[in-house]
Amino acid sequence: MTKALLGNHNKTKSSTSSKKDKIFFYALIILPLVQFLIFYVYVNFNSILLSFQRYDSSSGGFVFLSDNIFKNYQGVFELGNLGLDLGKLILNSVILWVCMVVFGTIPAIVFSFYIYRKRALCHFFKFFLFLPSIIPSILLTTVFKGFMIDCISNIMSMFGTTFTTSSGLLDPYSDTAFPILLIYYIWISFGAQVLFYSNAMAQTSPSLVEASQLDGCGEGRILLHVVLPGIMPTVKTFIIASIAGLFTNQMLLFNFYGTIDSAPNIATIGYFIYSMAAPGPSNYDNYPLMSAFGLLCSVIAISAIFVVNKIFKRFEK
Amino acid sequence: MMIKIKPIKPHRKTNALYIVVFITLIIYVVVLLMPLIWGLFISFVDRDAYSEYLHNPLVLPTSYTFDNYINGFADFQIKPLGSYTDQNIFEIVFQTLVYSGLCSLAATIVPCICAYASARFNFKFGKVVYGIVIVTMAIPIVGNLPSEIRVAQAIGTFDNLWLFWIMKANFLTIYFLLFHSIFKGIPMAYTEAAKIDGANNFRIMVHCIMPFALGTLGIVFLLNFINFWNDYQIPYYYLPSYPVVGTAVFNFSLHYERYGGIPQLIAMIFIVAIPIIVLAIAFNKKLMSNLSDGGIKE
Incomplete structure (x- = not known):
């Protein structure tokens, strides 16, 4: 009888505690959840709706298309009307993505290995590799722009190179601007990768490295056969995350040139979308088109992620 | 009396890979710093001296001034959208x-x-x-x-x-x-x-x-x-x-x-x-x- 009473008492106490836990749990997440429902779920749902609408200047709102519901999707393939070349936009974005993956990832792994093995001036280099992530990008780009135009281009002019405009090497209509900005962008983007890779490398068992050294492995082999397999999940995550960048990366073009009218032929998709989405009635006409364009890009990005993931899994096997 | 034993540093072989990475990283730092140092120099040059410098960028300006910082601080004003007054x-x-x-x-x-x-x-x-x-x-x-x-x-x-x-x-x-x-x-x-x-x-x-x-x-x-x-x-x-x-x-x-x-x-x-x-x-x-x-x- 006493046992039964005690048991009952414990049960009541535990159920009260569980109820309190539940209330506390939901109290903690309710507001972030509401925020998620509005600013993620609803925003993206509204983005889909927007891609089937048009701006009605008389009412100042967006109304559904009545004649051709896919007009905005067709508009994506007729960007020439906005003075832009869709093929060029895609090509520039793909070049940027491939270069970031190849010339961004490989040096970042090698630099991280150098830091992980604590070689000469490793802390000094780590700081400088991370520095561009701390310094405001607008400072870096303004100083770099001034340096390239007023210093380097002028020096080249002294030695006989002729430039058609005062923007020199960074003239957006020249052949030099895109490669220079691409190299510059890769140059200042090592920071986060180096930080993550060197932290991932630190998890490698030291005894594994020592054993491979005793077996006569050189540093290159240690990197390729001992350390790299250990950090492969981190590399994979970075590469998969970079796929979204294919459509969002602006390559700092907005910093360099402002709106897309100044540099249409070196534009990337990310720069194009950001530039066209400026708030204000003059740009509201573009909103449905941008939403349709973004939606198409999202579908491609999601498919690409599945493909890349499958390729990685096949390699892992 | 306690005898201090110095820890023996592990012998590290100089490796070609490390030499190449070291040189690359040095180049990285120099290239990263070059525009910033240039910018720092230029921020102390007055407008006229800068115009002269543009004609011969191989020679750095000789006269420097702190005016750009003083004027920059005073000119750091912007008119926000829909406003008639500047914000300092x-x-x-x-x-x-x-x-x-x-x-x-x-x-x-x-x-x-x-x-x-x-x-x-x-x-x-x-x-x-x-x-x-x-x-x-x-x-x-x-x-x-x-x-x-x-x-x-x-x-x-x-x-x-x-x-x-x-x-x-x-x-x-x-x-x-x-x-x-x-x-x-x-x-x-x-x-x-x-x-x-x-x-x-x-x-x-x-x-x-x-x-x-x-x-x-x-x-x-x-x-x-x-x-x-x-x-x-x-x-x-x-x-x-x-x-x-x-x-x-x-x-x-x-x-x-x-x-x-x-x-x-x-x-x-x-x-x-x-x-x-x-x-x-x-x-x-x-x-x-x-x-x-x-x-x-x-």
Whole structure:
């Protein structure tokens, strides 16, 4: 009888505690959840709706298309009307993505290995590799722009190179601007990768490295056969995350040139979308088109992620 | 008498790979610093000397002045959208502090609290929250900026300095996963012991578990603060009436001829970049440390 009473008492106490836990749990997440429902779920749902609408200047709102519901999707393939070349936009974005993956990832792994093995001036280099992530990008780009135009281009002019405009090497209509900005962008983007890779490398068992050294492995082999397999999940995550960048990366073009009218032929998709989405009635006409364009890009990005993931899994096997 | 034994340093072979990487990294640092050092020099050159320098850029100007910084400080004014009066540097810095402070606070605390709820309570919905973070991080959404702007305008967070942080108060960031792993690593025995002692859920969270994540919280806040301070693209669109330092500098860079040319423009940028560079240098070891440090050390 006493046992039964005690048991009952414990049960009541535990159920009260569980109820309190539940209330506390939901109290903690309710507001972030509401925020998620509005600013993620609803925003993206509204983005889909927007891609089937048009701006009605008389009412100042967006109304559904009545004649051709896919007009905005067709508009994506007729960007020439906005003075832009869709093929060029895609090509520039793909070049940027491939270069970031190849010339961004490989040096970042090698630099991280150098830091992980604590070689000469490793802390000094780590700081400088991370520095561009701390310094405001607008400072870096303004100083770099001034340096390239007023210093380097002028020096080249002294030695006989002729430039058609005062923007020199960074003239957006020249052949030099895109490669220079691409190299510059890769140059200042090592920071986060180096930080993550060197932290991932630190998890490698030291005894594994020592054993491979005793077996006569050189540093290159240690990197390729001992350390790299250990950090492969981190590399994979970075590469998969970079796929979204294919459509969002602006390559700092907005910093360099402002709106897309100044540099249409070196534009990337990310720069194009950001530039066209400026708030204000003059740009509201573009909103449905941008939403349709973004939606198409999202579908491609999601498919690409599945493909890349499958390729990685096949390699892992 | 104690005899001090010097630790023997392991012999390190000089390797061709390391020599190549070392040289590459030296080149990296030089190339990175060259424009910055050039910019620093130029920021002390007056407009006339700079015009002369442009004719022969191989010879650095000989006369330097501090005027660009003085004039830059005075000229650091901008007319916000729809306003007839200029805002001075103090107002702009104040707005930046409010924007960066509130947004970084929201972007730090919200993932931390959600991660705590998801990791420390064994409810099915906690796992759903974790799943939401993983799925949204894996699925890239492109081009929802127009829709977000429209929603912000409808809700009232658009062009509202004091409410804009709501848009950043989400848990869909990598920091959620970071905090989740920290909270998951703390044994439940701590919570149970505190419960036996009569502590309620709030006290357990604040006094027993959160102290383990304080270091990481600080670093995440600092990283967020630096990001928001440096960012100009979001306030440029969402806060047109409240220019922050980044927005102001971006506007100056588009019309630099009005602001005493390139030397003064660079001086103006250095003025607003110095606080964040000092902050970053002061905390550089913390910022570059392993963020996963936290929880209980074995």
